[in-house]
Amino acid sequence: MEPLSVQGSLTESDLLSVARYTVWNRSIGMKIMLALACLMILIGIATIAMGQAGNAVVPLLLGGFYSAYFFVSPKLSVKKQMRASAHVSQEGRYEFGTDHFSISRPSLNVSMPWSDMHSVVELPDVFAIFTTKMCFFAVPKRFFDPGQLTAFRALIQSTSGKNGKPLCP
Numbered sequence: 001m002e003p004l005s006v007q008g009s010l011t012e013s014d015l016l017s018v019a020r021y022t023v024w025n026r027s028i029g030m031k032i033m034l035a036l037a038c039l040m041i042l043i044g045i046a047t048i049a050m051g052q053a054g055n056a057v058v059p060l061l062l063g064g065f066y067s068a069y070f071f072v073s074p075k076l077s078v079k080k081q082m083r084a085s086a087h088v089s090q091e092g093r094y095e096f097g098t099d100h101f102s103i104s105r106p107s108l109n110v111s112m113p114w115s116d117m118h119s120v121v122e123l124p125d126v127f128a129i130f131t132t133k134m135c136f137f138a139v140p141k142r143f144f145d146p147g148q149l150t151a152f153r154a155l156i157q158s159t160s161g162k163n164g165k166p167l168c169p
């Protein structure tokens with residue numbers, strides 16, 4: 001099979017959807033933090049209901065801060081990544097073969113075998129190629145022609161990742 005080749009430049013919104021998916025679906029620490037935030041808010045509400053409104057301020061503020069962080073952290077993380085690593089937004093050429101994929105940009109070339117990948121997740125506008133449970137490469141669907149999307153889906157469904165596990169869950 002001939003390698004599938006696409007190209008384009010990543011934007012903040014391309015990375016944001018994958019960052020949200022990662023935080024909300026793969027990060028146990030963030031889920032624990034959200035659970036603690038909800039508990040703090042409930043404690044604050046219960047304290048108000050018991051007539052001790054002055055004692056409810058700290059739990060409500062902490063719970064509000066923790067829950068807000070859960071929703072804001074993906075955007076903060078992407079903004080930081082885009083500032084710190086200018087190569088992320090450079091135009092790149094993505095090649096997907098049966099045994100590996102590569103990304104070529106003016107300041108960076110990466111090539112990795114599929115057998116080293118953790119998984120591939122298809123989101124509404126982007127494919128996320130996870131090297132670990134939390135680290136990923138984003139490949140927006142807008143980079144692909146319609147026929148290429150079907151070919152890419154077939155490729156990742158027929159390819160094995162780490163420990164011989166299928167790439168698509």
